[in-house]
Amino acid sequence: MSELPYLIRLGNRLADGLLDLPDDRKQRHRKFFLSFQSKDGGFRGRDGDSDLYYTSFAVRGLMMLGGMDQELSKRIAEYLKSHDWKTLNVIDLMNWLATALALQVSAGIDLLQNVDDYFTSAITEKLESVRTKDGGYAKATEGASGSTYHSFLVLLTYQLVGLQQTRPNALTQFIYDRQRDDGGFVEIGPMRRSGTNPSAAACAILIELGAVDDEIRDDIRAFLKEVKSEEGGFQANSRVPFADSLSTFTGLLTSLDLSLGQVLKKEVVLHWLTTQLEFPTGGFRAATWDEAADVEYTFYGLALLSLLSEC
8 A cells, every 4th residue: 555645646646637737727727716715714615604525625626736825725724723623524524634634735734733642543433433344434323334435535534644444354345245247336235236436436445455356447347338428428327318527537537547448538528528517717517417617526627637638
């Protein structure tokens, strides 16, 4: 397993992929991100108040564009300070830690400089409190069975604080048990039809735990062919009649990380992304059915644009 956390490696990779993006295009998207910043320093979704989820996407998007500065970092740091990490659920904790680490990298602001030995033990206790008997992790302590997505978030959180994944073999077996006959993976046990995003999360876990073999690669290659849309991108599953930027990003990332060869036509995806999803004034929408851009899907649009530079 790499010494750098997955999210840091991915962030560096995505930033590298946008180095040749014209400055005026970068600035349009940077201004779009900043238009969603609230007075408290955090970022919001399409409506409502700022929260850690959208703040994390905005900060990672700004980092990708090289658009963080000291003053902006200080404002975001004040927002993070308004949250007590001890009270956060797993999703919010991961987003808090990822954003805090981004601030440390971009501006030298260390929000964890005064934590003591209790910090790591408390993080472990919080994460393991949502572990389920099947070896995975649920969204909350009341969960009876594990979630592929939340298991991925837990693994990311362990990495962000420099801790080893506990009982990795049990987590590996949990992921194997989430694979279905179509070659992909499902989010929860009762599901029978695989999804692109759960499959991407499952494969990322297996890659991080060194548990990928040629059979997995062949299965995922076959599954991705089944969720490829006429628009050129990937669908969320085989029954959804359209592609979206999130599924296309996660599917393409998985295919690149598993060295599956060409699974998408770059020119077709690039045309769909830039003519159908990207707004000339900045921002990306999720799919052709979507009416507006937001912070989350602007991150995914830029991230997909970055990955296409590798194809």
